[in-house]
Structures are given as structure tokens and as C-alpha cells.
Amino acid sequence: MHAIPLREDETYYPDSDGEPVAESPIHLEEMIYVFEVLAGRFRNDPNVFVGANMFLFYRKGDPRGVVAPDGFVVKGVPKLPGGVQRRKYLLWEEGGKAPCFVLETTSESTAERDKDKRTTYAQLGIAEYFQFDPFGEYLSPPLQGFRLVKGRYEPVRPNPGGALESRTLGVLFRAEGKRLRLTDTKTGALLLRREEVDEKVEAEKQRADAEAIARRALEEELARLRRTLGES
Numbered sequence: 109m110h111a112i113p114l115r116e117d118e119t120y121y122p123d124s125d126g127e128p129v130a131e132s133p134i135h136l137e138e139m140i141y142v143f144e145v146l147a148g149r150f151r152n153d154p155n156v157f158v159g160a161n162m163f164l165f166y167r168k169g170d171p172r173g174v175v176a177p178d179g180f181v182v183k184g185v186p187k188l189p190g191g192v193q194r195r196k197y198l199l200w201e202e203g204g205k206a207p208c209f210v211l212e213t214t215s216e217s218t219a220e221r222d223k224d225k226r227t228t229y230a231q232l233g234i235a236e237y238f239q240f241d242p243f244g245e246y247l248s249p250p251l252q253g254f255r256l257v258k259g260r261y262e263p264v265r266p267n268p269g270g271a272l273e274s275r276t277l278g279v280l281f282r283a284e285g286k287r288l289r290l291t292d293t294k295t296g297a298l299l300l301r302r303e304e305v306d307e308k309v310e311a312e313k314q315r316a317d318a319e320a321i322a323r324r325a326l327e328e329e330l331a332r333l334r335r336t337l338g339e340s
Contacts, residue, residue, distance in 0.1 A: 119169050123162075123195040125176075131215045134242045135178075138213050138288050142179045145290050145299045146277065150181070157182045157194070164197040164207075166232060175225055180207035180234075181277060199232075206232040208276040216245040226254070230261055236276050237261060242286040251283040 143160040150156035160179045167173025185205045188194065199206060210229055214222050222239065229237050237254045241247035253264035253272040264272045271282040273293060280291040290299040 117168060119171060121163070121165050121171050121174075121196055121198060125163075131213075131217065132242075134286050135213045135215065138240060138242060139178050141288060141301050142211055142290065144302060146179065146181055146279075149277070149279070149299070155184055155186050157185045157187060159194065159197060159207075162194070162197055164199065166199045166206075166228075168198075168200045175228055177207065177210045177225075178213050179211040181209045182207045183276070207234050209236045209238070209274055210234050211238045211240065213240050213242065214247065215241060215243065219246050226261060230256060230259060236264075236274055238264075238272065238274065238281060240281075240283065240288055249283065251281060251288070253281070 139160060143158065147158045150158055158179075158181050159177070161176065162180075163174050163176050164180070165171065165174045182197075182202070182205050185202050212218075212222055212225065226237060233256065235256050237256075239247060239252050241250040244250045251272060253274070254261035255264050255275070256262075266272055267280070269282070271280040271291065273280055278293045279299070280293055282289045282291065291297065292299060
């Protein structure tokens, strides 16, 4: 008797729904900022994956079992070789490793979906779930965090400065108007936006150029003084 061959999973799992990436340019900017900062923070760790605006499928064979976090971090999952990027995240193909952290940049129009997501995230065992409402349309305060305790989310209490600590990332999140500011928990160093990094690099270049000009001027003046002394 021949064994019946196992059929491979033939389910189609899309990597896009054709919907806009973000509610507004402000939402998009904050998504990009958080993704770039966290991707940079874990760039040299081969076993941390940082995703953004990506379908995360959690039920094999059922494409309806899906969420699309604006930003998330998974520990214990290797980066793909050769710099290849995942286009979707299939939980069962990643050893059942769910994110340890999820961020949603949210708005009034996504309020109901976010409530459903919170339940799903808790069921998946996601340790921390943060929400940021840049326009303060329905969240007060606009930045809120939740930590999983015995299967249920409990609010993360802000520190005396008003920031929320992500223990899984070692990062403080603070709302500054319509924007987020991330800070390294241990060092207190600001985790800069791309334009801030560019400005810092440009300022350092200008300072180095100014120092080089001043050094050349000093060398020329010393040479002039030596010539003067040699002629006298």
C-alpha cells in the first residue's frame, strides 16, 4: 500500500490589499521613523526581524487569519540571507515566532479595527502593544502602551517624564505633538530621524572643514613668521 503524499499548502496569501499605506502623511512619517530607528537598532543582530506595514498571517490555510501591524519586532527569527526582505510574515513558517512588540499609528477611522487587533495580538502572545494617534482624534493621551500579563493587556504607566518604556526593545516612546520621539532607555540617547542624522552629518562636515581651514591658516602664519625671522 502506497502512502498518500502530503499536499503542500496551496493557499494564496497576498502581500498587499491595494489600500493606502497610511491614513495621512503624518502617519506615514511616524511609521517610517519608527521602522528606520528599530531596523537600525537591530541591524547587527542576525536573529531579530523588524517589519512594517506587512501582512502577518497566523492561521495556515486561512488567509483571513491576518493582521497588518504598522510596525513590529520579532526576536528569535533570523534575517534572510543576502539582504532579501520578507514581503509577508507566515507565522507557521517562522517557527511560530510572534512579534514581541507591535506599534499601530492609528486614527478615528481605524478605531474599530484596532480593538479587534488588540484581541488578536493578545491571543498571539505579543508582549507589548503600543498605539499612537498623531491627531489625538480618539486616543487620550494620544500615545498608549499595553503589556501582556497573564494573557491580558494592562496599561503601561508613563515614567515621570511622560514616556512609555518598551521593555522588549529597551526604548522609551514619547509623544511630542503629532510626532514620536524614541530614546535609548539605558543611555538616554535620542534615536534620530533620518533628516536629523543628515543634519548632524552635515554639521560635523562643516565643523571639520572649518577646523581644516583654521589649521591651514595657522600653518601659513607660522611659515610666514619663520620666513620673517630667517630674513632678520
